[in-house]
Amino acid sequence: MADNDISAREDPDAYARLSVCVDIVLMGVRKGAPCALLLRRGAAPFAGHAALPGGFVGAQEALEDAAQRVLRDKAGLPDVRCEQLYTFGEVARDPRRRIVTVAWLALLAPAAIEAALEANPGLLCATLDGPHGGGSGDIAVLDPAGTRLSLAFDHEQILALALERLRGKLDYAAVGFDLLPPFFTLRQLQDVHEAIRGTTLNKPAFRRRMIDTGWIVPTGTRETGTSHRPAELYCFRGLS
Amino acid sequence: MADNDISAREDPDAYARLSVCVDIVLMGVRKGAPCALLLRRGAAPFAGHAALPGGFVGAQEALEDAAQRVLRDKAGLPDVRCEQLYTFGEVARDPRRRIVTVAWLALLAPAAIEAALEANPGLLCATLDGPHGGGSGDIAVLDPAGTRLSLAFDHEQILALALERLRGKLDYAAVGFDLLPPFFTLRQLQDVHEAIRGTTLNKPAFRRRMIDTGWIVPTGTRETGTSHRPAELYCFRGLS
């Protein structure tokens, strides 16, 4: 039996303390493609590289509270739901010293993306060019001009995992509504699903499936300003 | 902007260091029900309560390496795959001081359960009486005699999440084979699925579905020692 056995548990002070931080993937859909909000680093290490917004976890701060604090202070988004993604703890993931990071995923509606970009001009909205086969391979992160960004630390890996998680949940969870305005058309909802999956979907089948879930409710009102027949607006019904 | 902004990132030493530990859910199926291996605590806090095997993460140790170390030292299981489950970081989850724990899930075949119980006599194999509706509510943790155990820290919550995760993966991932011997009958596989889901399944449909996935291969050999027609033995084909 090693030295870290159960008796060691009784004396936690005998063991190492690590820096713990949270990093938030602020993900949305823009121009028909998944995107994420990033900051450009000014100092070493990885100066000039893009990075996820993040911050250290305080000694008396729950992980989720730290995530909410980063969301509020770095993106001006006080009330966004946040889901834990994964914890990354490779020893050398930060070249300076040992830092364990708990990654979180927050989904943003278009208005929230614009609000965040305005609240912090240092933010940039990067397009995620996912693995097109639908697999879980690498992704390309592109700046608004379309040139590839290189990311700090293991943040590209975190982004890839976030996209994979979002794809996985699309089929069985009431996700996707967080990526839309409160009122939306079925076509907009389908566009979001197609953007995240990277594939096209059958329109009648998608419509049937979404209505059958009971997750959405027709509002009786219609979109305006189109040059053709306006579609009915739906809203998310909330959880069962 | 708060004090933990990006410039703080450049000076990690200015921030708090936390104790980080790993806790492992060693899960299996025994007597037709999901079970997990636990240790009984000898000292405060939670003396006499059951707890997950765990240990602190070393300063120069990756999270996954720490999990493997615990698996090896506390259960005598050197080569068990381990999947990250969730990270728990409520401030008061340990009454003594702030400890963040990264929980991992390892699936054990019947032989591995017995090997672990033999390697460490302090281990106990607890039955998990899941939420029967299939939801994600609370679970009951029972000792071998069937009396309810109370768990230390937030470990009951961790166990409930582990069971929920396992249930969720059952339908789309090649899980379940880790819970069986290398050669198994389709009935054994179905029993494992039923034990984890807590429901019964349709035999022909289950058989069709499993064979159609291509995950399993018939070996041409049959089980022995039955008092009735012996079933064909299959083995897991590995990943596609």
Next chain:
DNA sequence: GCAATAGTGTCTTTCAGACAATATGTT
């Protein structure tokens, strides 16, 4: 032969994909 379980065939229902027809706005 009998008991018990393995393994298969088939019917029905459900659901997704495909495709076309109809509806309803704008210009």
Next chain:
DNA sequence: AACATATTGTCTGAAAGACACTATTGC
């Protein structure tokens, strides 16, 4: 009216549940 998109109807094929039937072993 012409056009563009919304919305609906229907056909078809794939897969799951239900149920009963056949197969094979030990006793």
